[in-house]
Amino acid sequence: MKETTVRTTRRGVRCTKRRTGRRAKLQPPLTPMIDVTFQLLIFFLLTATFREQEGQIPGSLPAKGGIAAGQTVQLEPLFIVVKRSGSARLSCVYEITGKEVAMDTADQLYDALVTRRRLLQANEPVIIHPRPNVPWQFVIEAFNQAVRAEYKNIGFAASS
Amino acid sequence: MAKYPASNRRDSAGDVSLNMTPLIDCTFLLIVFFILASQMASQSLAKVLLHRPRQSRAIPSEQMDTPDKVIVNVVSAVEGQGSESPALLGKAGHYQIGSMKMPPGDSEVMSKVLRRLKVASGSEKFKVEIRADYRVDYDQVLPVMRAAAQAGILRMNLTALTDTDGK
Numbered sequence: 001m002k003e004t005t006v007r008t009t010r011r012g013v014r015c016t017k018r019r020t021g022r023r024a025k026l027q028p029p030l031t032p033m034i035d036v037t038f039q040l041l042i043f044f045l046l047t048a049t050f051r052e053q054e055g056q057i058p059g060s061l062p063a064k065g066g067i068a069a070g071q072t073v074q075l076e077p078l079f080i081v082v083k084r085s086g087s088a089r090l091s092c093v094y095e096i097t098g099k100e101v102a103m104d105t106a107d108q109l110y111d112a113l114v115t116r117r118r119l120l121q122a123n124e125p126v127i128i129h130p131r132p133n134v135p136w137q138f139v140i141e142a143f144n145q146a147v148r149a150e151y152k153n154i155g156f157a158a159s160s
Numbered sequence: 161m162a163k164y165p166a167s168n169r170r171d172s173a174g175d176v177s178l179n180m181t182p183l184i185d186c187t188f189l190l191i192v193f194f195i196l197a198s199q200m201a202s203q204s205l206a207k208v209l210l211h212r213p214r215q216s217r218a219i220p221s222e223q224m225d226t227p228d229k230v231i232v233n234v235v236s237a238v239e240g241q242g243s244e245s246p247a248l249l250g251k252a253g254h255y256q257i258g259s260m261k262m263p264p265g266d267s268e269v270m271s272k273v274l275r276r277l278k279v280a281s282g283s284e285k286f287k288v289e290i291r292a293d294y295r296v297d298y299d300q301v302l303p304v305m306r307a308a309a310q311a312g313i314l315r316m317n318l319t320a321l322t323d324t325d326g327k
Contacts, residue, residue: 034180034184051205054321137294139298140294156305
């Protein structure tokens with residue numbers, strides 16, 4: 001059933017409006033907002049830098065005397081000395097107790113550590129002794145190879 | 161008998177439109193998530209390049225069961241600079257604990273901060289995580305270890321990248 005309303009405008013003109021039952025939808029234009037929103041989303045997706053998976057290698061802090069802090073040692077420790085082999089920054093070698101030849105790759109160090117551990121049949125403590133000018137990546141590498149060779153008690157030398 | 165008049169049926173058929181409101185809601189939520197996540201991630205983890213050792217034995221951080229820890233970032237001096245100057249390559253730019261930055265070599269201040277954090281945690285298993293850029297020299301990281309030892313912290317973790325194949 002149609003109803004008719006009569007209202008007066010500011011100029012005093014009477015006008016009629018017919019209500020048909022369906023109210024006209026008043027809605028702000030959403031298209032520009034969606035455009036901007038998608039642009040923001042694409043910007044953040046493109047500029048986001050995804051982190052690589054990080055992990056932790058457990059170890060002991062150095063204490064005075066060169067033995068890992070908080071641990072008593074009955075066996076003679078195995079020293080891994082890390083030092084530069086030349087003037088180039090990224091060329092370092094590893095030396096371990098009882099082995100005259102220096103090793104220049106991580107796999108050689110691992111093989112030497114595993115051989116020694118099997119030979120001695122003891123889990124001696126390992127002390128990593130890097131020289132001060134050795135890049136940190138070689139220190140981490142030596143530490144990781146000792147863990148990989150299943151040594152349990154790994155620490156750092158107190159003095160560099 | 162038809163329920164609706166013919167004219168109404170024609171209008172509704174011609175007025176098909178997608179409801180965009182849930183889509184915009186989701187999009188805004190994603191944007192807010194990215195903004196907040198990037199801010200929170202950058203607070204405790206500084207931008208450093210980590211080394212991936214051969215056959216890495218690093219345990220993924222989420223599998224470590226130690227909430228009582230402090231992360232010490234050792235940021236390279238060349239980080240954020242356009243070129244890698246050979247003179248700065250092995251140097252640390254600063255140390256960072258949370259949002260607090262410290263100049264390199266200042267192990268006294270760091271030792272006090274670490275001791276305060278250890279006391280606040282009240283845990284004997286308190287650990288320090290050393291998250292150092294692989295380009296810095298060992299003598300730039302050693303003050304962090306000394307400061308931690310002075311603060312009475314016995315254990316540490318070294319941060320490295322895990323193997324990509326998960327081994």
